[in-house]
Amino acid sequence: MENFELQKTDLLARTGLLKTRRGEVKTPVFMPVATRSAIKGAVSFQELSDLGASICLGNTYHLLLRPGDDLIAKLGGLHAFMKWDKPILTDSGGYQVFSIKKKKITDEGVYFNSHIDGKRFYIDAEKSIDIQHHLEADIIMAFDECPPSKLRLSPEEKQSKMKIMGISDEALFEKKQNRKLYFKVKKAVERTTSWAQRSLDAHWKKYPISLSPTARPQIFGIIQGGCFPDLRAISCKAITQMPFDGFAMGGLAVGEPPKAMYEVLDKIVPTMPEEKPRYLMGVGTPTDLVEAVSRGIDMFDCVLPARNARHGLLYTWNGTVKISQKKMETIEAPIDENCGCSVCKEGLSRAYLHHLIKVGEDLGKRYLTIHNLYFYQDLMRTMRKKIETGSFQPWKNEILEQWQTKTK
Amino acid sequence: MENFELQKTDLLARTGLLKTRRGEVKTPVFMPVATRSAIKGAVSFQELSDLGASICLGNTYHLLLRPGDDLIAKLGGLHAFMKWDKPILTDSGGYQVFSIKKKKITDEGVYFNSHIDGKRFYIDAEKSIDIQHHLEADIIMAFDECPPSKLRLSPEEKQSKMKIMGISDEALFEKKQNRKLYFKVKKAVERTTSWAQRSLDAHWKKYPISLSPTARPQIFGIIQGGCFPDLRAISCKAITQMPFDGFAMGGLAVGEPPKAMYEVLDKIVPTMPEEKPRYLMGVGTPTDLVEAVSRGIDMFDCVLPARNARHGLLYTWNGTVKISQKKMETIEAPIDENCGCSVCKEGLSRAYLHHLIKVGEDLGKRYLTIHNLYFYQDLMRTMRKKIETGSFQPWKNEILEQWQTKTK
Numbered sequence: 001m002e003n004f005e006l007q008k009t010d011l012l013a014r015t016g017l018l019k020t021r022r023g024e025v026k027t028p029v030f031m032p033v034a035t036r037s038a039i040k041g042a043v044s045f046q047e048l049s050d051l052g053a054s055i056c057l058g059n060t061y062h063l064l065l066r067p068g069d070d071l072i073a074k075l076g077g078l079h080a081f082m083k084w085d086k087p088i089l090t091d092s093g094g095y096q097v098f099s100i101k102k103k104k105i106t107d108e109g110v111y112f113n114s115h116i117d118g119k120r121f122y123i124d125a126e127k128s129i130d131i132q133h134h135l136e137a138d139i140i141m142a143f144d145e146c147p148p149s150k151l152r153l154s155p156e157e158k159q160s161k162m163k164i165m166g167i168s169d170e171a172l173f174e175k176k177q178n179r180k181l182y183f184k185v186k187k188a189v190e191r192t193t194s195w196a197q198r199s200l201d202a203h204w205k206k207y208p209i210s211l212s213p214t215a216r217p218q219i220f221g222i223i224q225g226g227c228f229p230d231l232r233a234i235s236c237k238a239i240t241q242m243p244f245d246g247f248a249m250g251g252l253a254v255g256e257p258p259k260a261m262y263e264v265l266d267k268i269v270p271t272m273p274e275e276k277p278r279y280l281m282g283v284g285t286p287t288d289l290v291e292a293v294s295r296g297i298d299m300f301d302c303v304l305p306a307r308n309a310r311h312g313l314l315y316t317w318n319g320t321v322k323i324s325q326k327k328m329e330t331i332e333a334p335i336d337e338n339c340g341c342s343v344c345k346e347g348l349s350r351a352y353l354h355h356l357i358k359v360g361e362d363l364g365k366r367y368l369t370i371h372n373l374y375f376y377q378d379l380m381r382t383m384r385k386k387i388e389t390g391s392f393q394p395w396k397n398e399i400l401e402q403w404q405t406k407t408k
Numbered sequence: 409m410e411n412f413e414l415q416k417t418d419l420l421a422r423t424g425l426l427k428t429r430r431g432e433v434k435t436p437v438f439m440p441v442a443t444r445s446a447i448k449g450a451v452s453f454q455e456l457s458d459l460g461a462s463i464c465l466g467n468t469y470h471l472l473l474r475p476g477d478d479l480i481a482k483l484g485g486l487h488a489f490m491k492w493d494k495p496i497l498t499d500s501g502g503y504q505v506f507s508i509k510k511k512k513i514t515d516e517g518v519y520f521n522s523h524i525d526g527k528r529f530y531i532d533a534e535k536s537i538d539i540q541h542h543l544e545a546d547i548i549m550a551f552d553e554c555p556p557s558k559l560r561l562s563p564e565e566k567q568s569k570m571k572i573m574g575i576s577d578e579a580l581f582e583k584k585q586n587r588k589l590y591f592k593v594k595k596a597v598e599r600t601t602s603w604a605q606r607s608l609d610a611h612w613k614k615y616p617i618s619l620s621p622t623a624r625p626q627i628f629g630i631i632q633g634g635c636f637p638d639l640r641a642i643s644c645k646a647i648t649q650m651p652f653d654g655f656a657m658g659g660l661a662v663g664e665p666p667k668a669m670y671e672v673l674d675k676i677v678p679t680m681p682e683e684k685p686r687y688l689m690g691v692g693t694p695t696d697l698v699e700a701v702s703r704g705i706d707m708f709d710c711v712l713p714a715r716n717a718r719h720g721l722l723y724t725w726n727g728t729v730k731i732s733q734k735k736m737e738t739i740e741a742p743i744d745e746n747c748g749c750s751v752c753k754e755g756l757s758r759a760y761l762h763h764l765i766k767v768g769e770d771l772g773k774r775y776l777t778i779h780n781l782y783f784y785q786d787l788m789r790t791m792r793k794k795i796e797t798g799s800f801q802p803w804k805n806e807i808l809e810q811w812q813t814k815t816k
Contacts (some may be wrong), residue, residue, distance in 0.1 A: 008788065037763065042450035042770035046754075067763045075740060081760050329475065330485060346454075350490050355475045357447065362450035362770045 003213035012296040027298035041369030052377035069134035077136025090137035125198035147188040181372035185226040213373035215298040218245035246277035309368035319406025328354040341374035411621035418800040420704040435706035451778030468489035469504035478543035485544025514707035515753035533606035550607035555596040593634040626653035654685040713780035727814025736762040
């Protein structure tokens with residue numbers, strides 16, 4: 001039995017059904033992030049289910065550190081631990097590990113220090129898959145190297161480097177830096193390919209490939225290559241040749257302009273297998289989701305809706321709302337009269353939510369997080385419907401123009 | 409129509425029905441505290457209702473500062489603001505104001521600086537009642553002076569004072585200090601009596617006494633007098649002579665030993681009107697509630713169950729549980745197998761709750777707060793049942809002994 005059923009297409013946009021051992025997921029889908037086995041903002045998993053989420057994400061890195069994958073395994077896996085019976089996708093830990101400043105990367109794996117107590121850890125492809133098996137994830141990500149989108153230098157570091165290199169022309173220096181980045185990303189692509197094969201091998205050791213993907217955890221490969229079209233193409237070719245259950249684009253939305261990300265999608269997504277789910281990792285804003293779905297992406301995850309909620313930035317069909325603005329103080333209307341989330345339906349006023357955020361009540365963060373996570377689910381539902389009815393393209397143009405106008 | 413219907417008695421313990429314009433409340437009752445129009449720990453008012461709360465408390469001082477009583481009035485009152493349609497009792501602001509270090513008390517009222525931005529405020533009986541009217545409280549508390557239970561001195565201050573007074577004998581000094589406290593409390597009793605009459609006058613100006621107490625906000629008087637039996641008796645006599653809808657004991661649970669509080673209750677409660685509700689403000693631990701109910705108290709409020717929950721201390725029928733203890737790390741059982749709260753019923757393990765508290769997830773605080781608030785409601789329900797069936801006294805002895813043993 002195949003794990004992905006492609007249903008409707010509207011140009012490149014598509015709906016489908018992702019079939020996992022813990023149930024089916026309608027795509028395009030947005031997966032909320034339960035970093036440390038909890039949704040930040042005190043939202044419960046019952047509420048997450050009620051607001052329409054059909055799959056969520058756990059972070060291997062954070063769970064490895066606390067409470068530890070061994071303990072979670074002993075307690076029956078992540079589903080039993082946090083009481084969520086729908087599918088869970090876990091990342092490989094790579095993204096977080098490569099964000100740590102103090103680390104040592106070899107072709108074998110990565111040594112890093114915990115951000116909590118500085119304790120030394122080692123992770124590699126086999127270890128990452130092993131942890132994800134312990135967590136009992138339904139979708140496992142191959143271990144990858146996620147390179148930065150830019151070699152970031154402070155003005156002082158830049159001046160010092162230019163001096164050492166004997167360069168006074170900034171443009172020339174930037175060109176050299178970009179060349180350096182290119183080789184860094186190239187190396188990451190090579191390692192990602194090698195680690196992808198090792199991840200697959202480690203996975204099959206526990207779950208033979210002969211098992212139906214709906215009866216075992218699935219494993220997805222990750223395409224790297226930054227914003228370099230040739231490296232992306234090389235990585236895509238190498239990864240999609242391997243028998244993964246799905247394919248992800250990693251290393252995007254890491255600081256590059258949205259346009260650069262859309263260009264990578266334009267070039268690469270059409271070369272990805274049509275019959276497998278396509279997952280754009282760590283993306284993004286509502287606009288990003290619409291743009292990526294229109295380019296053929298099926299799956300997303302991002303901390304943005306929850307993080308922005310905690311900072312008082314709310315999404316609505318009419319654009320964003322900043323709840324901490326002074327003018328919200330007296331508004332009796334809810335965030336969005338037409339929103340179906342429990343907060344708007346209960347009629348909690350902008351004035352009340354403004355007050356809760358102003359005084360720092362956790363209840364305020366919880367309400368705003370519920371609203372934003374609902375909006376994201378509503379956005380995905382709407383996109384699925386538009387694709388099914390063949391009206392995605394005009395709808396896309398209209399909504400993006402409307403959001404752009406409102407944001408101005 | 410009377411506002412209080414005494415139902416059953418078991419020695420001094422009693423059940424009753426408190427009738428307000430927003431519905432009836434079974435007593436003895438515990439009122440959770442929604443300090444700033446929210447239950448701390450991100451618990452929603454729907455959850456508060458679901459866990460059995462039939463009335464809650466708002467803090468005049470905090471709401472005066474933020475968002476301001478005028479704004480809440482403009483938005484339709486506290487019920488509309490925070491979406492809670494059951495009765496609300498508001499305190500007078502006195503307790504918080506008298507806790508502020510920088511204040512100036514006169515016979516007229518109190519000048520104080522906001523703890524948030526240092527802004528100067530003035531509050532007196534008329535102002536306090538006015539604010540509580542703005543909030544649309546269903547039970548309003550008279551403005552009182554809450555004196556400290558002890559004149560607290562640092563060892564240095566004590567030495568310096570003893571030197572100035574030319575006293576070297578500590579016992580003699582303590583005696584003199586107690587004498588000083590006595591006159592301070594005496595003055596507070598006198599002011600509380602005068603402010604009680606002014607509070608009543610201010611209340612009747614808006615809601616004539618001819619109105620049925622079930623058709624208007626009720627107003628309760630507060631008895632002060634610290635742990636001095638004669639002052640308590642004087643205050644009780646003065647306050648209960650006034651036509652309040654109920655009577656509260658203030659200035660207890662402010663640092664004195666539990667035994668001292670029980671002694672005050674032993675002396676004073678029997679002299680309070682039988683036909684009016686009796687409210688012990690700011691109390692307390694489960695043991696305190698049992699002891700006070702056995703002495704004839706009908707109403708309680710306290711931040712303790714929610715505050716302790718946030719710090720990981722949980723109440724159960726089998727004694728307390730410290731969820732952050734290392735040994736909780738691997739326990740698959742819920743906080744209490746027999747508890748009916750949503751957290752225990754869902755089967756969330758101690759191990760999971762331990763993890764959430766350890767990593768600092770707000771969801772953990774929310775779950776623990778729900779459990780403790782449920783336990784307090786369950787405790788009150790149980791006491792009402794025991795009184796109704798005439799089995800309160802043996803039950804009381806048994807449960808207190810059990811808790812004492814478990815705490816050892």
